[in-house]
Every structure is written in structure tokens, then in C-alpha cells.
Amino acid sequence: MKSRRVLVSWIGDTDLKSTGHDPKKNEPIGPIASTLATEAFDVAEFIYNYPDERVLPYIDWLKTQTDVPVNAKFANLSSPINFSEIYLQASKHLSSFDVNNDHLSILLSPGTPAMQAVWILLGKTRYACDFYQSSIQQGVQKIEIPFELSAEYIPAAKTLASDKIGQLAQASTPIDAAFDNIITRNPRMMKLKAQAQVIAEHDVPVLIYGETGTGKELFARAIHNASSRVKQPFVALNCGAIPSELVDSVLFGHKKGAFTGATADKPGVFEQANGGSLFLDEFGELEANVQVRLLRVLQEGSFTPVGGTKEHKVDVRLITATHRNLMEAVSNGTFREDLFYRIAVGVLHLPPLREREGDLLLLADSLLEALSSQESSLEHKIISPEAKNIILKHAWKGNVRELQSTLLRALLWCEDNTITSDDIRQALFQMPEKDAGVMHKDISQGIDINNIIGEVVSQYIHQALGHCNGNKTNAAKLLGLKSYQNLNNWMEKYGIS
Structure with a gap:
């Protein structure tokens, strides 16, 4: 399948001033119209920050100057030189294209120097593209930018959503080095660090959600080290790695002779962590019968070792972690509701690395x-x-x-x-992709329902248009829509070219 050639640009003041000009009379028509007249493109996708009353007449005029389909979207900027806003709007615009089927060409000439700088930054780092410039003196030129660079957007510092948490964190004693080991400049992660510091100062159970490798144990250790229990043991256990027949022994210990191979008394992790913190990773993997015994320990602060008759008192702060959606597990009956509310007092949701912008x-x-x-x-x-x-x-x-x-x-x-x-x-290891499907996405970290609907709509509209060789009337019939205008409305709503 041949890739589409897409021209991308801001609409600039020089372009808008050319509205109504006639190129046959040698009137200047601006860099966008000149580029469309000189180079071959399949579609032109523009963004603008001017009022519609200036831009819409220009778009109508531009369509009379070219056979290339022209689309334009408004991008809300507080200022045409605000780098952060320009970066976000330009990146959003470029991300809407299909990297497998669209060949991007960016026209640098229109817009402010800040807009041009951001185009170069994005075009040299995140999006494969060609660069063009257009001027009256030198005409339209494809240009090479002779350097390589790498950059990632760093969000501007913003006030955290919870001012109270920030104040509490700043008013406390200095954060332990373990918190300093959590490397971030992302506002969401900075807020989580502040919340974790507040939680550390209150002797409550903690539940940490997060995908594998997001740093759940690092947060657990930081909470322990910043708490009043810092001089007491920190014991970590991966619940998913314990054989089911040994769970009780590992958690609560056993007495000599309790089972074959029990040649001596052995303390469990609760006893080992007495006075300190016990971190149970992959907590959602524990079976229901074990959950019952854990609930008793949390409620009464005591347990009986396997093969023992005497209860042991224990003072442990429990920190649990899981990648599973425990609320969903509660609703389908695989996780005890009373245990969930016992452990979910201080709750932290760690974002995956792909969501930690900067x-x-x-x-x-x-x-x-x-x-x-x-x-x-x-x-x-x-x-x-x-x-x-x-x-x-x-x-x-x-x-x-x-x-x-x-x-x-x-x-x-x-x-x-x-x-x-x-x-x-x-x-790099390229793992096979697992398609969760739109009906089976993990909602524990949140989803964007509009994006999911947009993915489905985009996929089927593109398939229908391809099957009908671009005929919108026939494509609309395939999709169960009443007319091509209904199809246009769907395409406009979800930004489908």
C-alpha cells in the first residue's frame, strides 16, 4: 500500500494576508499555497491559533488554489511563543497520523520562531518527516537539518492538586535518602512521593498498585525508612513465588515436627518483621483460605505457627503491592472485601514508565x-x-x-x-504484542473511553473507505450509516483524515 504524503504546518499571518490573491497577477500567495502548488501531496493538515473569522475564509480560498484535500484544526494557545503549549499542541497533531501509512512533511516557514523550533525538535526526535521552507526570494525548498538531537518534553512545574499534601510534606522532617532515590521530575510522580511521605508518618497499612517494574518495592522501602519504624526490620516477600502448601509456614512460621522436613522451629515473615514493616508483593495472588488467616492477624495482632498451640503477638506495619485490580477481584468474589478495606488505607497508584512524561x-x-x-x-x-x-x-x-x-x-x-x-x-527484547481488546483492557490504572471509541471508529472507517476506494456514500452504507454526511460527522468528531 502506497503511503500518503501529508503536508503539515501552522497557518501563519503571511498566509492569511494572501486570502483572495491571484497568482496569475503575481500577487503573493503565502508559503502554504506556494508549497502546495510546487510539491505533490495527498492531503494537507494544518493547525492554527488565529480567530476562525480570519482562518475560515483563507481555507475556502486555499481550496480554490489546489486539488489537495485541506483540513485545519484550531489549537488553543495562550501565546504564540509559549513553548510548552506549542509543544503539546504540535505533538498531539503529529501523533494523530498513522506512522505506517503516512509520510509526513513539515513546512517550517509559517508561524513564530518558537513554532519552527518545536517542529524541528519533534521532527528530529519523535516523528520521521521531511522539512520544507518557502519564501518569495528562494521559492519552495526541501531542506536537510544537519544535526542529530534527542529530547523529551519536560512538563512545566505546576501546583500539585493537593496543596495540603505538599504543605505536610514540606513541614515534615527531611525526606529519607530512599525517597531521593526515586528519580523523577514528573508532576504526578512528585505528588506520589509527597503522598508517600505523609503516609509514612502515619502508622497505617499501605496498598501500592502498579505494573511490574514500576518501583513498588522502592516506594515500600522509602515509606519504611521515613517512618518511626526505620530502626526495626523491613522484610520483603513475593507472595506469587510461594508454593501453596508452604504459604502458612512462610507467613507464620512452623514448629519442629509440624510436617515432613520441619527439623527445627522456624519463624515466619510476620515474626521476622515484628516491630518493623512487612512488604508483601504480588499480594493479589494469595488464595482465599490464606486471606482469612491474614485478616485475623491484622484484626487481632496475633497468629499461631504451623504445628504450634501458643499464639504469638506481633506488631507489624503491612505494606502490600499488586498489579491486579483488587476492587474487581472483590466484586467477582476472588478477594475478600473485609481484607481489602483493612489493607487499602494508604493507597498509591504508581504510573507505568510510558505515562511519566519527562x-x-x-x-x-x-x-x-x-x-x-x-x-x-x-x-x-x-x-x-x-x-x-x-x-x-x-x-x-x-x-x-x-x-x-x-x-x-x-x-x-x-x-x-x-x-x-x-x-x-x-x-532490546521485542516481546510479542498481546492485544487485550477493547472489552478487556485493565481499568485499574484508568482508561480513556473516548480514545478507545476513537480507535474502533478509526479502524472500521478506514477499512470501509479502503474497501470502497474512497467512496464515502458506499462506505457509509457498509458502516450502517444513513448517508455520507453522517460518515463525515463521525470522521470530524474523531479527527479521522
Whole structure:
């Protein structure tokens, strides 16, 4: 299938001033119209920040000057030189295109210098594209930008949603070094660190949600180290790794002779963590009969070892973690509701790495420095801009843990002091994609229902148009719509070209 050539640009003041001009009379028609007249494109997709009363007449005039389909969307900016807003709007615009079927060309000439700088930043890092410029003196030119760079958007500092939490965190004693080890400049993660600090100061159970590799144990250790229990034990246990027949023994210990192989008394993790904190990872994997006994420990502060008759009193702060949706498990009867409300007092939802805007390259550099410091032969390594761009485009389903192991592999076999794009490509594991389907997405971290609907609509509209060779009337019939105008309305609603 031949890729579409898409022209992308801001609409500039020079373009708007050309509305109504006649090129046959040598009247200037602006960079956009000149580019469409000179180069071959399949569609033109513009964004603008001017009032509609100026832009819509220009679009109507532009359509009389070219056979290329023209679309334009309003982008709300407080200022045409606000880099953060321009970056977000331009990136949103470029992300709407199909990377497999659309070949992007960015016209740099219209717009402010800030807009041009952002186009270059995005076009050299996140989106493969060609660059064009147009002027009266030199005409329309395809240009090469002779440097490589890598960049990730760093959100502007914003007031956290909970001012109270921020005040409490700032008013407390200095955060323990364990919190400083949570590397971030993402506002959502900064808020979570502040919330975790507040939770640490109150001796309540904690439940941490998050995908594998998001740092659940790091948060658990930070909470313990910032609490009044810091001088007492911190014991971590992965519940998913315990054989079902040994769960009771591992949790509560056993007496000598309690079962075959029990040659001596052995304390369980509750006893080992007495006075301190017990971190139970993969907590959602515990079976229902174990959940009952855990509830008793939490309610009464006591347990009986396997094979024992005497109750043991215990004072433990329980920190649990899971990637499962426990509320869903409660509703379908696989997790006890009374236990859920016991453990879910202080609750933290850790975002996956792909949602931590601004953190990816910061973490990559930090992890590389930490890995290099452990072996003198690996010191002074850097990551090339091309390699960083590959890092930015990867999904990182394994989150920070996957990033760390990938960097370690690349570090071990890079031939000089620079980790190249080839080193990163070789170090990456490309896992087969698992399509959860629109009806089976994990809602525990939240979903965007409009995006899901848009994905479904976009997929079937494109299939229908392809099947009907672009005939909207026939495509509308295939989709069960009354007319091509209904199809146009759907396409406009979900931004489908």
C-alpha cells in the first residue's frame, strides 16, 4: 500500500494576508499555497491559533488554489511563543497520523520562531518527516537539518492538586535518602512521593498498585525508612513465588515436627518483621483460605505457627503491592472485601514508565551512571542522541526494570564510550504484542473511553473507505450509516483524515 504524503504546518499571518490573491497577477500567495502548488501531496493538515473569522475564509480560498484535500484544526494557545503549549499542541497533531501509512512533511516557514523550533525538535526526535521552507526570494525548498538531537518534553512545574499534601510534606522532617532515590521530575510522580511521605508518618497499612517494574518495592522501602519504624526490620516477600502448601509456614512460621522436613522451629515473615514493616508483593495472588488467616492477624495482632498451640503477638506495619485490580477481584468474589478495606488505607497508584512524561531520559542517564559506577571498565559511558530517540520510542512494557536490564546489556557490549543506536537495538527484547481488546483492557490504572471509541471508529472507517476506494456514500452504507454526511460527522468528531 502506497503511503500518503501529508503536508503539515501552522497557518501563519503571511498566509492569511494572501486570502483572495491571484497568482496569475503575481500577487503573493503565502508559503502554504506556494508549497502546495510546487510539491505533490495527498492531503494537507494544518493547525492554527488565529480567530476562525480570519482562518475560515483563507481555507475556502486555499481550496480554490489546489486539488489537495485541506483540513485545519484550531489549537488553543495562550501565546504564540509559549513553548510548552506549542509543544503539546504540535505533538498531539503529529501523533494523530498513522506512522505506517503516512509520510509526513513539515513546512517550517509559517508561524513564530518558537513554532519552527518545536517542529524541528519533534521532527528530529519523535516523528520521521521531511522539512520544507518557502519564501518569495528562494521559492519552495526541501531542506536537510544537519544535526542529530534527542529530547523529551519536560512538563512545566505546576501546583500539585493537593496543596495540603505538599504543605505536610514540606513541614515534615527531611525526606529519607530512599525517597531521593526515586528519580523523577514528573508532576504526578512528585505528588506520589509527597503522598508517600505523609503516609509514612502515619502508622497505617499501605496498598501500592502498579505494573511490574514500576518501583513498588522502592516506594515500600522509602515509606519504611521515613517512618518511626526505620530502626526495626523491613522484610520483603513475593507472595506469587510461594508454593501453596508452604504459604502458612512462610507467613507464620512452623514448629519442629509440624510436617515432613520441619527439623527445627522456624519463624515466619510476620515474626521476622515484628516491630518493623512487612512488604508483601504480588499480594493479589494469595488464595482465599490464606486471606482469612491474614485478616485475623491484622484484626487481632496475633497468629499461631504451623504445628504450634501458643499464639504469638506481633506488631507489624503491612505494606502490600499488586498489579491486579483488587476492587474487581472483590466484586467477582476472588478477594475478600473485609481484607481489602483493612489493607487499602494508604493507597498509591504508581504510573507505568510510558505515562511519566519527562522521566524516561532522566532515568536512563541515572541508571547508566549507577551501572557504570559498579565497574571501573564501564565508566564514562554516554548514550548517543540516536540511541536516546530509540529509547523514547520504545513502549517499555517492563517499565524501569526493563530499561535497566536493556542499558546493562548495551553497556556490556558497546565498543567505545558511546552507546549507539545499534547497541540499544540489539539490547532490546521485542516481546510479542498481546492485544487485550477493547472489552478487556485493565481499568485499574484508568482508561480513556473516548480514545478507545476513537480507535474502533478509526479502524472500521478506514477499512470501509479502503474497501470502497474512497467512496464515502458506499462506505457509509457498509458502516450502517444513513448517508455520507453522517460518515463525515463521525470522521470530524474523531479527527479521522
